[in-house]
Structure formats: structure tokens, C-alpha cells
Amino acid sequence: MTTTITLNNGVTMPALGLGVFQTPPEQTVAAVQTALEVGYRHIDTAAAYGNEREVGEAIRRSGIDRDDIFIETKVWVTDYGYDQTLHAFDKSARKLGVDRIDLLILHQALPAHFDRTVAAYQALEKLLADGKVRAIGVSNFLPIRLDELTARTDIVPAVNQIELHPYNIRPQSQAANAKHGILTQAWAPIGGIRHYSGSPQTPLTDPVITAIGDQYGKTTAQVMLRWHLQQSRSAIPKSVRAERITENFDVFDFHLTDDELARIDALHIGDTMNPDEMDFLSFDITVPEA
Template identity: 65%
Template sequence: MTTTRTLNNGVEMPALGFGVFQTPPEETTAAVAEALRLGYRLIDTAAAYGNEREVGEAVRRSGLDRSEVFLETKLWITDYGYDGALHGFDKSADKLGVEQIDLLLLHQPVPTDFERTIGAYTALEKLLADGRVRAIGISNVMPDVLANLREQTDVVPAVNQVEVHPYFTQADVQAADAEHGILTQAWSPMGGITSYGGDSGGSTFEDPVIGEIADAHGVTAAQVMLRWHLQQGRSAIPKSVRPERIAANFDVFGFELTADELTRIDALDTGVRCGPEPASITPEAFDREIPEA
């Protein structure tokens, strides 16, 4: 199994990354530094997380050449519109301390103001053409919104980052992404959100099917779920601030799930979303100004 994914514009990206959603800034630098020390080379952050500066600091302290680390971040909706998104890029690049961002996503579509969403994506296309980003993409975009986006823009997104875990597989989203050559990247890939969000009927970490498969391979439930993503061709970005879990989440290349085990995990899908409903995202409800510094 390949440990990288080749995006639709030819850019190569690590399949397994390290996420910093909800990681406090004061803990981010140490967590990312540990991830890089262990071998992670894809780091995912976002303007709205408030920790881009600390991610950049960890990369600089790592001693790794900039070309060895794939940096991914996301623009928040308050920086949408063409000019707003260009400025949003500048803010993120300054905080990360880089001139070029490897993958830049729109964090959410805004159905109630889709014109500004299109304007922001058009700005991403400009940044791509100018070489300021290596690839562009989207996040939390459903098939109907993707179709609308494709009708009004030129560059096919390279990535769609969405909620995907054993209890919520979003098969329709994955199919639409695949139809357009878009890589599906899973946030909350191990279903951590099932422990505190929505009503999925329980935690994926305590699921007996996943537990049985984990026991059969002598690994953890988390490792089984990450391996499930990778074997099915997705990218995944687990997060943790605990060194032992950061290490375990990266140690998923020494075993292989059978076709039957993959099918059994697929069958756990409840169809219940735990994260925000993408159609509910409005500037009024999610007004969050991204600071300059």
C-alpha cells in the first residue's frame, strides 16, 4: 500500500497526516514537533483553529527542509470573496512563516452567500496559477454544492476534507469526489467526534466489531480505523497531544485488513452526522474574525 496520494494536478501528498483541530496554541508546537520527529510529514491546520503560528514554529524547529513537510491549511468564511481570500492566504502564510502553502482549502461552503464562496475559490485558483499554493481544495462540501462549484469555476479541487469514520462514511460524497478525481480526506477519521458530538449511538472506540478486528491483528481500535481509511484510498488526519497516541496513530503500516474486515467496518455506517450540518453554516452563526497576527 502506498504511503502517499497523488493529487489530480500531480502533486504528491502523504496519505496519513497530523491534525491540530482543538489543540490549544500552547500545546501545538510540542505536539507537531513530536509528530514530525516520529515521521509525519503532512500537517493539517486552519485559520479558524488559531494555531497556525505554532505549527510553523514546530516546522522551523524540526530542522527538516521546508520541502519535506506538506503544510495544509484552510480559509475561514469571514475571509471569503476574492479579495478577502487573497488576504486570508497572506495571513495564513505569514503565521506559518512560509511563502508557499502546499494545500489550501475553503473551510466551509456558505450556501446563503455562495457568490462569496465562488469568489474565494476563484482567488484560490489565482494563488495556484501564481505558484503561491501547490494545490487547492474544499472542505465539508456535499455533492450538490460540488456540482454548483464546478459549474462556476475552472480548477477541479484536489481534496475534499469531510467527516468520515466508521459510523458516518458519506458514500455519496466519496462517490462524487471520485467522479471528479478529488481525493477524500477524512477529518475525525477515527470517529473521536462520536464520543462528544451528535447522536451516533455510541463511540467507535468501543465498537465490538472494530474491537474484534483489532484483537485479531494485535493492534488498537484507532489503528484499525486509520488502516481502513488508507486501504480504501483516502487520506486521514488524526490528532492527539499525547506522545504515545501520536506514535500509535502513525504505526499503521505493518498490518493489513482483509476484504471481509473492510466490509464489516463499512457496514457500521449509521448515516448520522456528528459534526455541523454543512448547509447550516452562515456568516451570522459562525462569525469568527481571523486576526492579522
């Protein structure tokens, strides 16, 4: 298994990254610095997270060459629209302190404002053509939204970042991504952020995963991250604890068998609290008129 993945436009991306969703700005610099010291070279943030500036500060403090770090961020829905999204790039680049962003993606689809979603993606295409970003993509797009988007735009997204973990393996979304040649990138890759109907535990405490981990001297989190990587997905676990950040990167020295991968796949319960995924995040969103 390689530690990098080649996207559909030929750009190489580290398969495992640090996510900073819900990481307070005052803790972000330390978390990202720790990750970079451990060996991470892929950081995932978003305009809506409110910590792009701190991500950029940590990268500068690290002393690591900018070209050796893969920066991924997201455009929030209130910046959708062609001109608005071009401006959103400028804002994110300024906060990150960079001239070019490695991967810029739309945070979610807006079904009630899909024309604006398409215009936002067309702005990403322009940024790619101008060399301001190296790859473009989407997040939380259902298969139907991918079909709509690809029918109305020219460049197939390189990535679709979706919730994916052993209790919710998203078979339809994974199949749709594969059909289009889009990399599946997992947020919440080790679960643990939702309640699971009918289940007494979360993936982090699941006895099947625990037993597999015991065989290798690994934690359940490490087993799940290895499961993602061996199935050619990108994963972006988050933590602000140095020991967890370090632990989550220590997944390249063991190999799960096909049977073990299948046993983890079989833990799938189904969609959790959000069966139609981020389409429901369109609630109460006020999108300004063009």
C-alpha cells in the same frame, strides 16, 4: 498500499497527517514536533484554529527541510471573497513562516453567500497559477455544493475534507468526490467526537473493530486509520498526547482483508448530529459586505 497519494494535479501528498483542530496554541508546538519526530510529514491546520503560528514554529524547530513537509491550511468564511482570500493566504503564510502553502482549501461552503464562496475559490485558482500554493481544495462541501462550484470555476478541487469514520462513511459525498476526481480526506477519522443515536458505543469502543484489532495486535484507532488508507482516503487524526500521536502513525505494518474492510463499512449508522454537514455552520455568521 502506498504511504502517499497523488492528487488530481499531480502533486504527491502523504496520505496520513496530523490534524491540530482544537489543539490549544500552547500545546501545538509540542504535538507537531512529536509528529515530525515520529515520521509524519503532513500537518493540517486552519486559520480558524488559531494555531498556524505554532505549527510553523514547530516545523522550524524540527530542522526538517521545508520541502519535505506538506502543510495544509484552510481559509475561514469571514475571509471569503476574491481580494479577501488573497489576503487570507498572506496572513496564513506569514503565520506559518512560509512562502508557499502545499494545500490551501476553503473551510466550508456558504450557501447563503455562494457568490462569495465562488470568488474565494477563484482566488485560490489565482494563487495556484502564481505558484503560491501547490494544490487547492475545499472542506465540508456537500455534493450539491461541489456541483455548483465546479460549474462556476475552472480547476477541480484536489481535496474535499469531510467528517468520515466507520459510523458515518458518507457514501454520497464519497461518490460525488470520486465523480469529480477529488480526493476524500477524513476529519474525525476515528470518530469519538459526537454522540451516536441508538448506539451504546463510539467507533473507538466498537466490538467489531476491537476484534479485528485483537487479531493484529492493534488498537481500534489503528484499525480505523488502516481502513481509511486501504480505501485510498487521506486521514488526519488529531491528538496532543505523544503516545497517541506515535500510535496513530504505526499503521503501515499490517493489512486488512476485504472481508474486514466490508465489516467496518457495515457499521455505518448514517449522518450523526449534522445530517446536512457544514451547511448548518452558516448559523449566525456575519459575512462582511464586499
